Amino acid sequence: MLPVVVAGSSHPGMALSIAQALGANARFPVVEKFPDGETHIVAPSVKGTAVYVQTMHPYPNEMLVEMEYTADLLKELGADKIVAVVPYLAYTRQDTRHTDGEGIAIKSMLRMLEKAGVSDIVSVDIHLHRLSLKGMSGLASVRLHEVSAVDALAKESGRFLKAPVVVGPDSESERWAKRAAELLGSSYDMLEKNRTSPTEIEIKPKTLDVKGRDVLIIDDIVSTGDTIKKVIESLRAKGANKIAAAFTHGVLSGEDAAAGLYRAGATYLISTNTINNEFSRVDVGPIIAQKLKEIL
Numbered sequence: 001m002l003p004v005v006v007a008g009s010s011h012p013g014m015a016l017s018i019a020q021a022l023g024a025n026a027r028f029p030v031v032e033k034f035p036d037g038e039t040h041i042v043a044p045s046v047k048g049t050a051v052y053v054q055t056m057h058p059y060p061n062e063m064l065v066e067m068e069y070t071a072d073l074l075k076e077l078g079a080d081k082i083v084a085v086v087p088y089l090a091y092t093r094q095d096t097r098h099t100d101g102e103g104i105a106i107k108s109m110l111r112m113l114e115k116a117g118v119s120d121i122v123s124v125d126i127h128l129h130r131l132s133l134k135g136m137s138g139l140a141s142v143r144l145h146e147v148s149a150v151d152a153l154a155k156e157s158g159r160f161l162k163a164p165v166v167v168g169p170d171s172e173s174e175r176w177a178k179r180a181a182e183l184l185g186s187s188y189d190m191l192e193k194n195r196t197s198p199t200e201i202e203i204k205p206k207t208l209d210v211k212g213r214d215v216l217i218i219d220d221i222v223s224t225g226d227t228i229k230k231v232i233e234s235l236r237a238k239g240a241n242k243i244a245a246a247f248t249h250g251v252l253s254g255e256d257a258a259a260g261l262y263r264a265g266a267t268y269l270i271s272t273n274t275i276n277n278e279f280s281r282v283d284v285g286p287i288i289a290q291k292l293k294e295i296l
């Protein structure tokens, strides 16, 4: 039996894209706010499996409450199984206790969703810098599945760049840089990134030969844009030709994030629609639907 795709309020377009790729129906709960800010939801009653779609931007806490509340409600209204599709999974950067008393937010979040009745979470290019997918899944009983947009991003970059060198800003981005380079038949390298404070980073240039070459920078998240900005500056100093920055999740916090990348010398910005933004050129809906077909 086909699942019913239920749209969270953050990204109805993504729910439609997934429903279309699955050949399933999409339903749209009514989500409203009381004057004091409380969330009020009226959801459809779904029999069988509900695929609930909610990305966690721009208000991750709001989206989390809506997701938890809707999952619980869908279960109460008759759904046998709830699979949450969370294209941008917030809180994944808070995966470790660095100082005494610090919360491991992703663990609490996964457990919260599990208690609300979510059996599986599907997300895109998860920020797995310290934990593996298995390690992050192991923080709760909910099953975590990942798909990647890197193939589609690399393909899209081919419209703008010629035989680019692929560059990742840090060692953790190697899995994406390597894959993109394989697809483009080019070489790749990673720079060295050190976080010197919660808001300051330092990028160490490598002896990369990019003079006169097109470059594709690839990363999972662009948030303030500082990381990619420093990479672009370093590539410009080395005489790179066209520079495209491709990223899965365009968080783009602050008004200046994208403008700063252009000012630093980016020629093109390419993003997916896990978070809709003006650079969303890749629709991850069909990629997610493919994974859903495997796990449902």
Ligand code: R5P
Residues within 6 Å of the ligand: 129, 169, 170, 172, 219, 220, 221, 222, 223, 224, 225, 226, 227, 228
């Ligand atoms: C961090 O390790 C991530 O992969 C991104 O590089 C990071 O989240 C980007 O953040 P920002 O744009 O604020 O530098």
